[in-house]
Amino acid sequence: MGTGITVTPATAGDAADWHRLFAGYCAFYGEALPDGVAADVWRRILEPGHPVKGLLAREADGTVVGLCNYVLHDNTWSVRTDCYLEDLYTDPAARGRGVGRALIERLVATGRQAGWRRVYWHTQEDNATARRLYDRVTGGRDAFVRYTVKLV
């Protein structure tokens, strides 16, 4: 891609960088997660075989500038796996350099190799910055709307 951005699965040594970026991501959405949730997500990401997984994006000098957390799950329309791209975040200092696109492209490539059915995600309808990227990489949002019943 020529952007100098490389993407790799998150590993134990990335803890501090992952926590820094995940905190920035939660702050962007105005969410204060309960104590212990971020630590538990990180524990799940590192657990071999767990359906929660993470990718990190680095600049050429090794600086971690973006994260992607995703969740693999079954569906009822095929025997293949669905991949829910749940969190995608670029360090504000590294915006506009292709970090988000590199993370999505790596995730899609991983899924093609693994035989997943699809990669999908949600974003706030009015998140214009994110949607410019998502429109480019997908050809536009799909024709489905989401309904949610919060239980807690």
Added chain:
Amino acid sequence: MGTGITVTPATAGDAADWHRLFAGYCAFYGEALPDGVAADVWRRILEPGHPVKGLLAREADGTVVGLCNYVLHDNTWSVRTDCYLEDLYTDPAARGRGVGRALIERLVATGRQAGWRRVYWHTQEDNATARRLYDRVTGGRDAFVRYTVKLV
């Protein structure tokens, strides 16, 4: 509820009814599933502990008139489970009698008891009949749009 509709988890004896309704549901969406997929979904529903599960709705005389298939999966915003209500279908002969609502209400009640974080689902933006029900039971669609990359 006074509708005479009862909802219970799908069990092995429901195979013929479940297959009949699931076929009707797929036909509604114009989807011809590959051979063996429906049988595999049904196998997963019956497998204890599997994240794919099913509910069936019956009339007072025992006739099965609706199905709901759902998928439990992790998320990265809490330690609780998310419930994706993937399939919801009422036999055309039993429409307008509260079958869909009974299935959703039973699923939500199940989730409250089990401590899930939320129940969510998608529907085609122009599916006016379904959306009338969904708008009533949720207060309206949420503010997120969906993007999908199909891998196969």
